[in-house]
Amino acid sequence: MGSSGVTGLLVAAGVLAVATVIGLWWRSRNGRLRVIGPPPSADRNGEDRDGGDRDAEVLAALGVVSGTPVTLVQFSSAVCAPCRVAARVCAEIAGSRDGVTHLEVDAENQLDPVRSLGVWRTPTVLVVDSTGRIRYRSSGAVRKTELDTAVAAELAATTAAR
């Protein structure tokens, strides 16, 4: 180990430091559910109506049935271990709550919807309301408690609107 060994050691230490920061950042964001649509009390015919309508058309083409209180649209791919975890979480919530449907989409075979809906990672889970609007989304293995809370809130909003 001459001076070259020192170089390699410094590179290794730097790489591990950077990777640790990346890992901590990734872990804090991965699978977190983000609010997309307006809150249930807000006017649903807001400014983003055109974009929302376009999304609704794309989602309908994927098999989202209008009028279903909550549809969990999950994009998955074959080369994706966390997709199985997300699928299990979505299926459990769909099975335990009335009015919730789980729709799993093979991202590799649906690249046009993947592009227009801005999906970059699998699994991506979209929480779609009864009008076909995306209300929440997450990428990475979705966190069950967060998803369940959001679904419950959305179901309550749908019931209140009737």
Place this chain on the structure above:
Amino acid sequence: MLIDPRGPRFAAGVTAIVLVLVLVFESGWLALAQAAVFALSALSPRYSPYGLVYRAALAPRLGRPSELEPAQPVRFAQLVGLVFTLVAAVGFLAGQDVLGLVFAGLALVAAFLNAVFGLCLGCEAYLAFRRLTHRPMAARVPAP
């Protein structure tokens, strides 16, 4: 084929240690040896040298896994690792130390993130790559 996910995670840990040694000693031969390990693991998890160590020495003590994962993503990640360590090996052996350091460093990032955080970079990049190119890619490998 379904496998115990703790096996590949253990393998990533061993790989990270080997890659640190590759960097410190700027050893093309060690990088080449790691590339051979990746090649065997990509062929089948059954042939993975680190996986054999895991199954023989660790799995019996850890008990049954709570869940299993598909082998295809793991094999895909091994292929990505193979490419990076091969370039690193060629770099060091051809005297292009910077090339070797860069690619061994990138492979170390991936192995470390997989071992410590359970983050599979190859899987994350897969859909983004497909979306950009819209070309078929040999990510699905024939079942053994």
